[in-house]
Amino acid sequence: MGRKSIKDIRKQEIIKVFYKVAKKIGYANTSIAKVAKVMNINPSLIIHYFATKEDLKEALIDYLLERYLLIFNIDKEKDYSLTDLYDIIDRLFSKKWNKLFDDSLFYDFYAESFRNKQIRRKYITILDSLRSMLSTILAKLNDREQLRLTNPAHTADLIFIFLDGAYFYLSLVEDKSMVENRLNQYKEEVYDLLKLT
Structure with missing residues:
Protein backbone atom coordinates (compact mmCIF):
# COMPACT_ATOMS: atom_id res chain seq x y z
CA MET A 1 0.00 0.00 0.00
CA GLY A 2 1.50 3.33 -1.08
CA ARG A 3 1.83 6.48 0.94
CA LYS A 4 -0.75 9.21 0.64
CA SER A 5 0.21 12.10 -1.60
CA ILE A 6 0.52 15.65 -0.26
CA LYS A 7 -2.62 16.47 -2.27
CA ASP A 8 -4.62 13.71 -0.53
CA ILE A 9 -3.33 14.77 2.90
CA ARG A 10 -4.21 18.42 2.24
CA LYS A 11 -7.69 17.52 0.98
CA GLN A 12 -8.30 15.39 4.07
CA GLU A 13 -7.19 18.25 6.29
CA ILE A 14 -9.58 20.66 4.54
CA ILE A 15 -12.48 18.19 4.85
CA LYS A 16 -11.84 17.73 8.59
CA VAL A 17 -11.78 21.49 9.21
CA PHE A 18 -14.90 21.92 7.03
CA TYR A 19 -16.55 19.25 9.20
CA LYS A 20 -15.58 21.02 12.44
CA VAL A 21 -16.82 24.40 11.20
CA ALA A 22 -20.08 22.96 9.83
CA LYS A 23 -20.60 21.04 13.08
CA LYS A 24 -20.23 24.27 15.06
CA ILE A 25 -22.27 26.71 12.93
CA GLY A 26 -24.31 24.41 10.63
CA TYR A 27 -23.71 23.43 7.03
CA ALA A 28 -25.83 26.27 5.60
CA ASN A 29 -23.72 28.87 7.44
CA THR A 30 -20.38 27.34 6.47
CA SER A 31 -18.44 28.80 3.56
CA ILE A 32 -15.07 28.22 1.95
CA ALA A 33 -14.00 31.63 3.31
CA LYS A 34 -14.88 30.60 6.89
CA VAL A 35 -13.00 27.33 6.55
CA ALA A 36 -9.98 29.17 5.12
CA LYS A 37 -10.09 31.63 8.04
CA VAL A 38 -10.03 28.79 10.60
CA MET A 39 -7.13 27.17 8.71
CA ASN A 40 -5.38 30.54 8.40
CA ILE A 41 -4.95 30.11 4.65
CA ILE A 46 -9.21 25.42 -0.81
CA ILE A 47 -10.63 26.20 -4.25
CA HIS A 48 -7.50 24.62 -5.74
CA TYR A 49 -8.61 21.30 -4.21
CA PHE A 50 -12.39 21.81 -4.20
CA ALA A 51 -13.69 24.11 -6.94
CA THR A 52 -17.00 24.77 -5.16
CA LYS A 53 -18.69 24.36 -1.80
CA GLU A 54 -20.73 21.62 -3.48
CA ASP A 55 -17.55 19.63 -4.24
CA LEU A 56 -16.48 20.06 -0.63
CA LYS A 57 -19.93 18.92 0.53
CA GLU A 58 -19.64 15.72 -1.54
CA ALA A 59 -16.28 14.98 0.08
CA LEU A 60 -17.72 15.73 3.53
CA ILE A 61 -20.60 13.31 2.97
CA ASP A 62 -18.11 10.59 2.04
CA TYR A 63 -16.14 11.43 5.19
CA LEU A 64 -19.28 11.21 7.37
CA LEU A 65 -20.37 7.90 5.85
CA GLU A 66 -16.88 6.43 6.33
CA ARG A 67 -17.08 7.43 9.99
CA TYR A 68 -20.55 5.89 10.18
CA LEU A 69 -19.06 2.59 8.99
CA LEU A 70 -16.57 2.69 11.86
CA ILE A 71 -19.41 2.13 14.32
CA PHE A 72 -20.05 -1.30 12.94
CA ASN A 73 -16.52 -2.47 12.20
CA ILE A 74 -17.69 -5.78 10.71
CA ASP A 75 -15.19 -7.89 8.77
CA LYS A 76 -17.12 -10.01 6.29
CA GLU A 77 -14.17 -12.40 5.89
CA LYS A 78 -14.04 -13.34 9.58
CA ASP A 79 -15.62 -16.55 10.86
CA TYR A 80 -17.86 -15.08 13.57
CA SER A 81 -18.91 -16.81 16.78
CA LEU A 82 -21.86 -16.07 19.07
CA THR A 83 -19.48 -14.13 21.32
CA ASP A 84 -18.55 -11.96 18.33
CA LEU A 85 -22.25 -11.39 17.62
CA TYR A 86 -22.78 -10.17 21.20
CA ASP A 87 -19.81 -7.80 20.73
CA ILE A 88 -21.29 -6.47 17.47
CA ILE A 89 -24.65 -5.82 19.12
CA ASP A 90 -22.92 -4.10 22.04
CA ARG A 91 -21.11 -1.82 19.56
CA LEU A 92 -24.26 -1.14 17.58
CA PHE A 93 -26.14 -0.08 20.69
CA SER A 94 -23.42 1.94 22.38
CA LYS A 95 -22.81 5.66 22.73
CA LYS A 96 -19.67 5.42 20.57
CA TRP A 97 -21.68 6.50 17.52
CA ASN A 98 -22.30 9.83 19.20
CA LYS A 99 -18.56 10.55 19.20
CA LEU A 100 -17.86 9.39 15.66
CA PHE A 101 -19.95 11.86 13.70
CA ASP A 102 -22.24 14.82 14.20
CA ASP A 103 -25.92 13.89 14.07
CA SER A 104 -27.05 17.27 12.80
CA LEU A 105 -24.81 17.08 9.73
CA PHE A 106 -25.60 13.41 9.15
CA TYR A 107 -29.34 14.15 9.13
CA ASP A 108 -28.89 17.39 7.13
CA PHE A 109 -27.39 15.38 4.31
CA TYR A 110 -29.81 12.49 4.86
CA ALA A 111 -32.69 14.96 4.31
CA GLU A 112 -30.96 16.23 1.18
CA SER A 113 -30.83 12.66 -0.15
CA PHE A 114 -34.56 13.00 -0.90
CA ARG A 115 -33.72 15.70 -3.44
CA ASN A 116 -30.28 14.59 -4.61
CA LYS A 117 -29.99 11.16 -6.27
CA GLN A 118 -26.21 11.04 -5.92
CA ILE A 119 -26.38 11.56 -2.14
CA ARG A 120 -29.23 9.03 -1.93
CA ARG A 121 -27.10 6.43 -3.74
CA LYS A 122 -24.24 7.00 -1.26
CA TYR A 123 -26.51 6.47 1.74
CA ILE A 124 -28.15 3.41 0.19
CA THR A 125 -24.77 1.85 -0.68
CA ILE A 126 -23.50 2.23 2.89
CA LEU A 127 -26.70 1.08 4.58
CA ASP A 128 -27.17 -1.89 2.22
CA SER A 129 -23.58 -3.03 2.74
CA LEU A 130 -24.06 -2.96 6.53
CA ARG A 131 -27.26 -4.98 6.29
CA SER A 132 -25.57 -7.44 3.96
CA MET A 133 -22.60 -7.93 6.30
CA LEU A 134 -24.82 -8.55 9.33
CA SER A 135 -27.05 -10.84 7.27
CA THR A 136 -23.99 -12.92 6.27
CA ILE A 137 -22.92 -13.29 9.90
CA LEU A 138 -26.42 -14.30 11.01
CA ALA A 139 -26.71 -16.80 8.14
CA LYS A 140 -23.37 -18.44 9.04
CA LEU A 141 -24.37 -18.75 12.69
CA ASN A 142 -27.73 -20.11 11.59
CA ASP A 143 -26.07 -22.71 9.34
CA ARG A 144 -24.00 -23.86 12.31
CA GLU A 145 -27.23 -24.04 14.36
CA GLN A 146 -25.96 -21.45 16.84
CA LEU A 147 -28.99 -19.35 15.92
CA ARG A 148 -32.45 -20.50 14.94
CA LEU A 149 -33.72 -17.80 12.63
CA THR A 150 -36.34 -18.35 9.95
CA ASN A 151 -34.85 -15.67 7.70
CA PRO A 152 -31.43 -14.21 8.69
CA ALA A 153 -31.55 -11.51 5.99
CA HIS A 154 -34.94 -10.29 7.21
CA THR A 155 -33.72 -10.34 10.83
CA ALA A 156 -30.65 -8.27 9.87
CA ASP A 157 -32.95 -5.80 8.13
CA LEU A 158 -35.18 -5.53 11.22
CA ILE A 159 -32.14 -4.90 13.43
CA PHE A 160 -31.05 -2.01 11.23
CA ILE A 161 -34.57 -0.59 11.04
CA PHE A 162 -34.64 -0.70 14.83
CA LEU A 163 -31.15 0.80 15.03
CA ASP A 164 -31.91 3.66 12.61
CA GLY A 165 -35.00 4.59 14.60
CA ALA A 166 -33.07 4.39 17.88
CA TYR A 167 -30.25 6.59 16.55
CA PHE A 168 -32.67 9.22 15.30
CA TYR A 169 -34.72 9.29 18.50
CA LEU A 170 -31.73 9.29 20.84
CA SER A 171 -30.04 12.09 18.90
CA LEU A 172 -32.91 14.29 20.14
CA VAL A 173 -32.76 13.22 23.80
CA GLU A 174 -30.88 15.51 26.18
CA ASP A 175 -30.99 13.36 29.34
CA LYS A 176 -27.81 11.25 29.08
CA SER A 177 -28.96 8.68 31.66
CA MET A 178 -32.10 8.12 29.59
CA VAL A 179 -29.94 7.49 26.51
CA GLU A 180 -27.96 4.79 28.33
CA ASN A 181 -31.15 3.13 29.65
CA ARG A 182 -32.81 3.18 26.25
CA LEU A 183 -29.74 1.72 24.54
CA ASN A 184 -29.77 -1.16 27.02
CA GLN A 185 -33.50 -1.72 26.48
CA TYR A 186 -33.07 -1.68 22.71
CA LYS A 187 -30.19 -4.13 22.95
CA GLU A 188 -32.38 -6.54 24.96
CA GLU A 189 -35.09 -6.29 22.28
CA VAL A 190 -32.53 -7.26 19.64
CA TYR A 191 -31.43 -10.25 21.74
CA ASP A 192 -35.10 -11.32 21.89
CA LEU A 193 -35.35 -10.93 18.14
CA LEU A 194 -32.29 -13.16 17.75
CA LYS A 195 -33.68 -15.58 20.36
CA LEU A 196 -30.60 -15.03 22.52
CA THR A 197 -30.53 -14.52 26.28
Missing part, protein backbone atom coordinates in the same frame (compact mmCIF):
# COMPACT_ATOMS: atom_id res chain seq x y z
CA ASN A 42 -6.14 31.88 1.52
CA PRO A 43 -9.56 30.63 0.23
CA SER A 44 -7.98 30.09 -3.19
CA LEU A 45 -5.97 27.21 -1.73
